[in-house]
Amino acid sequence: MDSERQFGADRRPLAPWADPAARPLISIRNAERRFGAVTAVDGVSLDLFSGEMFCLLGPSGCGKTTLLRMLAGFEPVDAGSILLDGVDQGGLAPHQRQTNMMFQSYALFPHLTVAANIGFGLKQQGLARAVIRARVAELMALVQIDGLAERKPHQLSGGQKQRVALARALARQPKVLLLDEPMAALDARIRAETQRELKQIQHRTGATFVVVTHDQSEAMAMADRIGVMQGGRLVQVGTPADIYERPVSRAVARFVGNINLFEAVVQGETADGLVVLACPAIPGGLSAARPFGQLAPGQPVAVAVRPERMEVLPGRLAQAGPNMVHGVIGAISYLGELTVYSVALAGGLPLSASAVNDGRRAVQGLGLNAEVTVRIDPGSAMVLTA
């Protein structure tokens, strides 16, 4: 956790997506792909910039692989267009594009050695054998698989195969590297390490990486920006913090991290920029941060609160004012760094709240079945209209 944050700190602060003058490397404009009655990719528009790490995140079957294959040239664009460096990629076959892909199955050539696999793309460019050999050695050092050059793919572990596939895809120095679930076949422990390494490799090569994943924590850990896909549509694009702190809809909020959602009705606004809401689950009323869009009194909305933005206080506080609610602890999960309390509210609604275990604060009166009061920080309560 800590090292990841450090890694995040030396990221380039530049954010070309926020700069209206920046020229995108890839422009996807209203791209669409249909399979019979299924629209796998439905009107996706997206600008990708040079050197960024972009994660496509979404549930299974939402069209991530299809969008990636459209970028690689394996799926035609039924409507709309894809531009790379301003050039329409429409008529270009996969072997004519400046993209390379790392396949989910790795697709290593079983009849070729590791070195021949990695050098395959270079051989197609007609480079001299000595040049290829030097470049292959360089790539093998980059992904840390020196010494495996003469092995065949079936003699490699899953993690080694993954590295060979990555080196092979990087060999031609593509402007854009497309990775389809690059970590899916790895076990949890080496996955975190590989995420960091992938990020480092991306920095060193300076290529744009588009990584498909359905693991939100992986996307958060690696991405400069995340695109959330649902049902073939790109529903939100933003930095990990944007997606986590300001989800555009209930669906996005539910998909990224843990969240509590309350149905509520808008009543009005306060002078200090908070929205006042009537919420059946919270009898004392609720105030939340104002969203960007317009709100009308009487409008039904949802309020989303992350578990770590709730405070669980022991006992039934007498004056349960706004943003306070009584409940009973139904379950406690101790997760090491955190403790998660499942609280049953008076109306029977479940709610989850978490607290950091810092070891100094001995928490009294927060046992199973204890009466508690939960306080919700107004600034962290998000109003969702969709």
Add this chain to the structure above:
Amino acid sequence: MEHGAMSGTPPSSRRWDAAILTLLFSFLYVPILIVVVFSFNDSRLVTVWAGFSTRWYGSLLSNRPLLDAALISLQIGLLSALIATVLGTWAAIVLTRLGPFRGRAVLGAMVYAPLVMPEIITGLSLLLLFVAIGLDRGFWTITLAHATFSMCFVTVLVQARLVTLDRSLEEAAQDLGCSPSAAFRQVTLPLISTSVAAGFLLALTLSLDDLVVASFVSGPGATTLPMRIYGQARLGVTPEINAICSVLIGLVTLAVLAASLLTKRDFAARRER
């Protein structure tokens, strides 16, 4: 029954199994063995053993008609196997790769039909076709006929291999700069090569020992080895025929052995993965 019957197979039944197997294999291989043994018979009379000799193999070399027939058979065999391998592999690729299209299932099933078609029907229908299009019967009609029926065997063999191949291998090759045809040559072909070679050997043996179809579609100029042997055997089996048959048996056994070794090695290599 006695308690012996409770534990495993009773001894009497095991004896039956052995007897049936012996009978079966005798039926299959004793006639072949007789041919081989009597090809080394010193006597001119086929059924009377008069000591060991290789003289019939020597006299084969001076039997012009038999040698000519053997040469024609070999030429037809190699040529038809080549045609069958190219077309059969092509068909297998089209059938596995082109995705769903109208009539695909029917087409797939139709590949298997010639495998079980009685040879006499294959022969007759091809004869009618050649007559209808006015093709002179002889070397080329036999070659075409053999290529036609052995092609299905190649298709079935190669298709069985192709369906186990990961489609993304070819895509990966294209992604790395290969045109579709280069991707096929550099990735797909090496991976299916053992099946293709096995298909070629199978087609060759099918052609070498075909009598029925060849008899239907051959003309005056072209007599294959099986046709020649059959013709001579009707006038009486000579030790020379035994000798040429033994040579043929040896060739076919070699080809089949090679084909099965190829596929076996291929399967073993894949299981390792």
